[in-house]
Amino acid sequence: MTHALLPSGFHDRLPPDADAAARLERRVLDAAHAHGYERVDPPLAEFEDALAHRLKAARAQDAVRFVDPISQRTLAIRPDITAQVGRIAATRMGHHPRPLRLSYAGSVLRLRASELSPERERRQAGCELIGLDTIAAAQEVVTVAVEALEAAGVTGISIDFTLPDLLSTLAAGPLPLDGVSLDDLADRLDAKDAGAVAALAPSYLPMIEAAGPFETAHDRLCRFDVGGALRSRLDGLWKVAEAVKGRVALTLDPTERHGFEYQTWLGFSLFADGARGEIGRGGSYMIVHEDGSEETAIGFTLYIDAIVAAGLAHDERRRLFVPLGSDPALAAKLRGEGWVTVAALEAGDTPEAQLCTHILADGEVRTITT
Structure with a gap:
């Protein structure tokens, strides 16, 4: 047995990558600060129930849990920082005027990893705008995300928009499922399995066909808009995209739900030339307060390690x-x-x-x- 080995999913950050990661986080936070986002720094672990229930529809199945020897209560190491920012906004800063703009950077730990992304310990940085999820709020958050990446030297940025609650909205209104499981249909749509969708609910096939370049996909969704149920959110999505149109490449995939389990009307993924997979994700969501009331919010998270691994944040060494x-x-x-x-x-x-x-x-x- 060698003492130099690390657990699966963990790694040392060495020069020049560690320097690049620190520089990237600093530039992201500076760009956010210029828009009025002030930094918070929550602890690495906290009570499991606080993490699990702070965001509506969120789950804590990815959290590493252990028993606190002092309180004898179950603690969880954060798998994401957004829920912690939600707790801070709902409690310690609950009295603060809204909208509340907060930024953060730190490590997170996942219980398990995927084959495509084997890292369990990762670095995140991002922003949350709490108290609003309006079109104006979404425009600001998307713009800050793009500016933060540009400030870090990332080029070839693209945004893939999605509408996370689109399926449930249609199923509860103009396109009832008649005994078909919503989760089953969502999984088949997410997998772009047209054959299975045709067997389950053929009226939903246009959602698969709508995915693609933003303007084309948006037009197809508008034609699919049964009874005008989607008109307001499609108009809103168009205005959000206009805030960064011509600055980044834009696509739209109305069936994408993986990773957007707690987002509401808007979700987006960030990509860049040279990076394998996503370099960030964002969207609108609901924060649950202590009294059970809910508060709207919208934000984004950047995946620091993915950006550094792609060489997108390295400066010329001098x-x-x-x-x-x-x-x-x-x-x-x-x-x-x-x-x-x-x-x-x-x-x-x-x-x-x-x-x-x-x-x-x-x-x-x-x-x-x-």
């Missing part, structure tokens, strides 16, 4: 080697100009050993040629 005997004042001046200086501490030290790209020679910065 390290300046400062030989022995160099003027400390000059090195300090160069650091003030943005240089990373690496000072030689012994005679045998070299720029190559310190992974430097430049060297300070005769009072000047010179590029190291290879």
